[in-house]
Amino acid sequence: MEEVSEMPAGGEGDGGKGLQCFPDPGGTGAQMPFFDHILENVLENVLCFLTSRRDRNAASLVCKSWYRAEAQTRIELFIGNCYAVSPSRAVGRFRRVRSLVLKGKPRFADFNLVPLEWGARLTPWLTAMAPAYTCLEQICLKRVTVADDDLFLLACSFPRFRDLSLICCDGFTTAGLAIIAQNCRYGIHLSIQGISDRFTTAGLYQFESWFSSTRNLRSLDLIENDVEDDEDEAVDWVSMFPPGNTCLESLVFDCVACPVNFEALASLVARSPFLQRLRVNEHISAGHLCQLLARAPQITDLGTGSFAASGDADDAETALESAFHASKSLSCLSGFRGIAAEYLHTIHPVCAHLTSLNFSYALISPQQLTPIITCCPNLETLWVLDSVGDDGLQMVAASCRKLKKLTVFPLEATEDSEGSVSDVGLIAISAGCRKLRSILYFCQRMTNNAVVTMSQNCQELVVFRLCIMGRHRPDHLTGEPMDEGFGAIVKNCKNLTRLAVSGLLTDVAFAYIGKYGKLLRTLSVAFAGNTDLSLRYLLQGCPRLQKLEIRDCPFGDAGLLSGIDHYYNMRFLWMSSCRLSLNGCEEVARALPRMVVEVIKDMPGVENDSVQKLYMYRSLVGPRNDAPTFVNIL
């Protein structure tokens, strides 16, 4: 069980109150005997060493005593679906949490499939945690709506708060950030990734004005963030860091769209002796980057900004060469947001020790990639654009024998783009990178043979995500569906836990997945399958399936109903643009009282029986009370 476990029927999670009464010969019978109290203390001291939440969930199910002890000792709380449990219940059970991870919207919200205002607000969680979690230090939120008032409450409520991580969140403005800046008293590790709304540099400024009153800031990480500023509203937030040496270990702002004050940045870097990670935005030219590197030779993780010359500036080539010569400890490089490939060779001195390289914003040809990649034998993580082509991937395969994670993004993310990588590149990678654990590969042409070959060569694969961008596209050599390829993946890669399928797929593919995907936890399906049999194969075949997201497949009520015995074991099911009807969904809702079955209306006004979007998840609290009008909870 991946979720926070609850006691079997009869056991209420009351977090320590209402203790089980043991028969007590001499006493009132209302208090726990001394002996049991000692046992529980001992247990707590032992359970402290359990860190994995799955282990903890298992331990909590042994008996009530263990349940209580585990609850007292859990300091990291993971809530995979914010609507699966009520905040008060979670807070009531786990009293000493220091770190919270909370996830909100379903992943398809990233692709515009979930209307704004759907939900997943932070407010009820903060309201419950504020009086209870006095030791809270870290919050990590993913796809949660965070309001300004939430940030205010956050700033005021947790005296030890240090780390705020926001990934793909929305809903707040600079006013909220200003409040955080003014009221947080302790150092903060701030990581904001993929914010989609109204996060501006003015807010960062407010952070820094607070930072000026405390020297404990360890990291400020803004990753994959849409920082939307009108030009005249941009604020010089970098200048607001405190004078004197800082404790800064990580500063990431590669997604911030506005230019920053370079002098202030250079000065900051110079007085941050613990700085390990620095990722600058594209407004930092290559020449400026050299100056930063010169001030921080200890850096291990560098985001290079534009890596291009700035207009009429002097040629930075020589400076870059010597800068990289001096940066002995660099192991992770990213950035390269300009297209100045002429500077690429300057990273040569650090290539031998690089373990992670992100070229996914760089338009690089195979010829430009080759001289670099052949010198990176220790690379474990690589991100590239498909502009490197199959030839480039062949060089990767020849050079990076230790590669564990590969991502190939499309330069042109449309269905009918040319596509520069294909089955050829995939086969090459599989031949050279035998230790591959995770791959995300966008392409336009693929063959079953290539996928089968990868399944045979890379048996350590844990994550296999193949996106053939043209919908319903078959094997481009044989014209057959891609069933055999994906079948081989699930059959041969015995550690596979995450799979994303694409291309022309029939029920056969899903029969394979159901038969062999015994460890599969996450599955993404789009434009695939023939009949409800596909869904039945999945739901009845994959015992570990937790997260199933489906779009535009011909699956109907029969398929949906075939999973009735399994939905309680899953975190959620998402089905959009399939063939579900209201009747079918209502039947599921009737059969499974602990499932929350949300029908998200897509067509305004029209009342008919078809269900455009279904999102259902198990929950301990029943239907949420904050659903908007376009969500119908059955």
Added chain:
Amino acid sequence: MEGRTDLEYCDNLEATELRLGLPGIDRAAAVSKANKRASGDDCDLKRSPPKAQVVGWPPVRSSYRKNSFQEKRLEAADIAGAGIFVKVSMDGAPYLRKIDLRIYRGYKELREALEDMFKFLPFPSLQCHEILDVEACNESEDAIAYEDKDGDWMLAGDVPWEMFISSCRRLRIMKGSEARGLASSP
């Protein structure tokens, strides 16, 4: 309305059509498969026109990533910045959508995308020329209006596309009668 009658006629045809094929095969898939084979076999056929964008496909998450390259492809290099995200509301719909204007090449693509996203009918026929002809709008048809930098609401289609996407702040799909009122205002 000849167009609509034809459509209904075609729908009835499909309902009674006899086809050979495995049961349950998605009709769209079969059709697109057939189309692919046809164009693959005959090299002289013109390349089929690009498909209308499907919402959220391909699944590339980061708007920044998706559009920083669209921008580099654009001939008119005057427009700086990453994707242009605007909220789209539709009268009567209780929800908003957000779209990126950069991914569309013109008004026609934008209209097709909105049509697909909101699935509302009726909509001006795709045989119309690219610029929306306000006078020809039927009373029951919807129109696309946008709010520009100055806060004024205007009908989309009057200005060149590049100018439009650089000044558009929000979009609204409004009822035909209201749209005509907008068009006739000075």
